[in-house]
Amino acid sequence: MSDSYRRLCDDLPRGSGAPGNFIAEPRKVKAWVAALPRANTQATEQELARALDSLLAQRLDGSQRLGALEELRAAVLEAVALLERQFTANPLPLPPDKARAAAVAETFHLLLAHGYRKAAAELCAPAGAVPFLRGAGVLQALQRSAWHYSRALALAWRVYRAPGEGAWRGLHRVHRFAASIKLDRKPVDDRAAGGNIDINTLYVQTLLMAAINPYAFGQGEQDTLWPIARGFAGRCGLSDRAPDGLAPVVPEDADRGPGPGAGDESHSLWLDLRAFADDVERALGRVREGQSELMPGIGPGVRVGNDLLLRLRRAFGQMAARGLVRLPAGHSLDTVLGLSGLHYFLAGQRDFDTFMRQSAQGSVHVIAGAAWTQGGLGMAKVTRYTGRVLDQSLGGYRMTWENAEQVRARVGELVGLSFGEDAEEQDWMVGVMRWLRYEDNGGLSAGVELLARRASPVALRVVSADGGSRQVSRAVEIFPLESGGGRCFVSNAAIESGSRVEVIHDADGQLPEMGARGPDLLPDIEVILNAGDYVIVGERAPAGAAA
Incomplete structure (x- = not known):
């Protein structure tokens, strides 16, 4: 018996109960599927889950198990599609009923993956050799198993949760065994998988998705x-x-x-x-x-x-x-999400209207009727959340928060971080949520890339060639970790490259070098990143400047 075959057979679920009344004979399974109460989706889900569990509990011939699974598969995929409709396009984290739907859909994929893997193991029993005239069945069982393991992983990533136990190990084992018997590169016609596809392609495709970290997208x-x-x-x-x-x-x-x-x-x-x-x-x-x-x-x-x-x-x-090397940690940080909240705390817990009226350039910049003068921002409700640092490197932190429902973070969102205990004297670092994952205990884990260890609240005003101006936008000036470039800002307005921009400072935060020279003007701005909710812009170096 080869090592790859031994592993294919190891740790296969045996079902949680007795075989019950489900008879794994393909013709009877087909009639059983036709009689499912499809008008009652929850009852159908329960019946399908019991059938798959019963199959795992039964001792069957590999061909019989494969035939039964093929009859069940279409109905299970139909149930999965209905479950996915319940949580697709819902805000995250999912509420309990939507999270249950996602968990059931993932479980269906895992049960099918385990079942097909067991069928392949039985077909090749006892030594792991492909029996005469049964190579097509073995290949089909292995391909189906690999595809369902891959879909279970994809579904977990889509709702930003850790994959179910055994998904990765099962996928590794199916691929290793298929490669050992030289079936990993033979395509199988599978409409659910999008046509002809081989096990190696399925495996490498899933590895590539995992390598680029789907939680970051x-x-x-x-x-x-x-x-x-x-x-x-x-x-x-x-x-x-x-x-x-x-x-x-x-x-x-x-x-x-x-x-x-x-x-x-x-x-x-x-x-x-x-x-x-x-x-x-x-x-x-x-x-x-x-x-x-x-x-x-x-x-x-x-x-x-x-x-x-x-x-x-x-x-x-x-x-x-x-x-x-990442340094272990365990300390806590105060965190605030979004540019508006970060600006509020950087400005000493003043809303943007108050910040503008007290700006270094005076109230002439306050535009009557502007959205930020109407009090609709609700800055009194800006909340700081305590996060715990799990480990850290020069580029950022791996963090956790106890209550994901309370924090409600998003991939790519701006986040402020502070060590300070005095709310009025806190210094805030600026980072970005690069990936996140919802944990089974209701918490949130995330990777935060650090953009700057220092930041200052400002406002930006685009100045046209004739001296006219657009509406003022909230912004934060950041001082990047890697020095050597020009000035850099994060703004909530869509500023175009090549714009001439005036930087409006707090009355107490005006740059000393400005002196009596008047407004702080940047003649040429370059858009570094447009993240949707905010843009990162920088001062473009003059043509011919030294690198």
Whole structure:
């Protein structure tokens, strides 16, 4: 018996109860499916869950199990689609009823994955060899199992929760066994998976998605990235030697995805990401009007936005940084979410109207009827949340908050962090939520990239060529960790590159070097990042300036 076959058989669920009245004979299963109470979706879900659990509890011939699963599969996928409608496009974190729907849908995928894996193991019993004239059945069972393990992972990532136990280990084991019997690259026709697809492509596609950290991308971005990852699966293969450049370790039998190798884990494969990372860099060089194309495979490219490309570049950079030493922590930080809340605390707990009336340039900048003068901002309700730092590096923190429902953070959101205990004297650092995950205990875990250790509240006013101006926007001047560039700001207004901008300071925070020279004017602004809710802009260096 080979080691890969032994692992394929190990730790397979045996069902939580007795086989019951469910008879795993394909014709009877087909009649049973036809009699399901589809008008009552909850009853149908319960019946399907009991049937899948009963199948796992029964001792069957592999062909019989495979036939029964094939009859059940369409009905289970139909139930999963109905469950997904309940939580798709809902704000996160999901309320309890929506979270239950997501958990049930993921469980259905896991039950099917375990069942098909068990069918493959039974078909190849007792020694792990493919029996005569049964190779097609073994291949089908392995492909179905790999696809459902992959979909279980995708569903967990989509709702920003940790995958169910056994999903990664099952996927690793199915792929290793398929590769050992040389069935991993033979395509299988599977309408649910989008047509002909082989196990190796499914496996590498899922590894690629995990490697770029799906928790760092929005749900719509994840939908865009799955077909892109499938395209790159043919160019970002598995290597039995550590290649130069980006190549996370693929665990041999651990219940986790690719990443830095752990000291107590064995592995024999690396995921070569160089083709993907290089194509992202080339696409960034081709950006026009905020759009470019990725070229994952032969044929037309995939149209993507500049922001997504920047997120991918950052993901590859953070992947390299994961191998660096992180310092354990345990201390607490005060946190505030969003630019409005950060500005409020940086300005000494003054709303933007008050800040403007007390600005260094005086009340001439207050525009009657502006949205921020109407008191609709509710700054009295700005809340600080206490977060605990799990570990840290030079670039940021891995943090946790006890109540995800209270914090309600989003990927890409601006976050202020402070060590201070005196609310009026706090110094605030500025960071960005790069990824987040909702935990089973109701808490929230997140990675916060640190943009600046110092910041100052300001306002920005775009000045036209004739001296006219647009409405004033709330902004924060940040002092980036890497010095050497020009001044940098985070604003809640869409400021275009090339704009001339006046910086309006607090009366007590005017730059000393301004002296009596009048307004603080920046003649040429460059947009560094447009994150939707805010933009990061910087002072463009004059032409011919030294690098």
